[in-house]
Amino acid sequence: MYKLHCFAQSGNSFKVAFFLRALGLPHELVYVDYMHGATREAAWRESSNEMGEAPILEDGARRITQSGAILSYLADKHGAYGGTTPEEKLEVLRWILFDNHKFTSYFASYRFSKSFGPAAPDPAVMGWLKGRLEAAYDIVNKHLAKQPYMVGEAPTIADFSLSGYVFYPEEESGLDLLTRYPHVGAWAQRMAALPGWVAPYALMPGDRILPKW
Ligand SMILES: N[C@@H](CCC(=O)N[C@@H](CS)C(=O)NCC(=O)O)C(=O)O
Incomplete structure (x- = not known):
């Protein structure tokens, strides 16, 4: 087990x-x-x-x-969920790396500082993180305007990776990202409909x- x-x-x-x-x-x-x-x-x-x-x-x-x-x-x-061809597997890896470096990472740092940090967040740091996370959301939003999942027509582990933080309550970041980035919002709903969610x-x-x- x-x-x-x-x-x-x-x-x-x-x-x-x-x-x-x-x-x-x-x-x-x-x-x-x-x-x-x-x-x-x-x-x-x-x-x-x-x-x-x-x-x-x-x-x-x-x-x-x-x-x-x-x-x-x-x-x-x-x-x-690993991708079916060598090309797809490479795409999956590419998006997991992008997620770890940018999509998850800047958002997670912003949310942690906003909600759980030991001291009130520094507005300059928060402004910088917000710009970085919004840029990452914008990239993913444009990508998901073209296809239902990050790699091809079916979910892969790239989608599971990007989905890490999108289901937490909006109040923790204070950012209405799933509304402002509607293709990310629609994708999050597709992910929440998968078995086991x-x-x-x-x-x-x-x-x-x-x-x-
Ligand atoms: N790239 C890592 C990030 C893991 C990570 O940052 N985990 C957080 C919790 S969500 C943690 O344990 N952070 C400890 C720390 O940064 O001190 C992964 O995807 O597993």
Whole structure:
């Protein structure tokens, strides 16, 4: 049985939790107490992930980190959602890299600072992050105007990767991105209609925290 180390606020974990459910694979969710510093402890990094991050997938004795690597591992192992031709697989990788660098990353940093950071966010930093995340949403919105999923006509792990943060409550970022970028909004609805979808706070362990700032 797979074990996924995760916590409720982690959209990077949600990518994998959602994918395990879409594949119908038995798994256990193991809580990571990120909000109280678990991932910054030397012992946790030594035993769990030297990169200091969730998610972590355990498959027997094997531990895999980085949501993109985990999604690729599961797609290969179970022969689903990985793309069907070498060209498609390369496209899937390209969008997972774009997601990790820009689409997820700038949004996640913005949302964390806005709602969960230790101090009120710096307006200059927030302005910069907002510009970067909006540029990434704009690129994905234009791409999804041409096709229903990120790679071709059917969902792939690229879609699961990009879907990490789009289902969290809008109040956490204060940005109505799914309305302002309607093709992203329509795609998010298609993703939510896939088998196994459950909203992040109903799916992963840990208490919901109301926005602080
Ligand atoms: N690229 C990584 C990002 C993982 C990540 O940033 N995880 C967050 C939680 S959503 C984390 O554990 N961050 C710890 C930290 O940055 O200190 C992935 O996709 O798995």
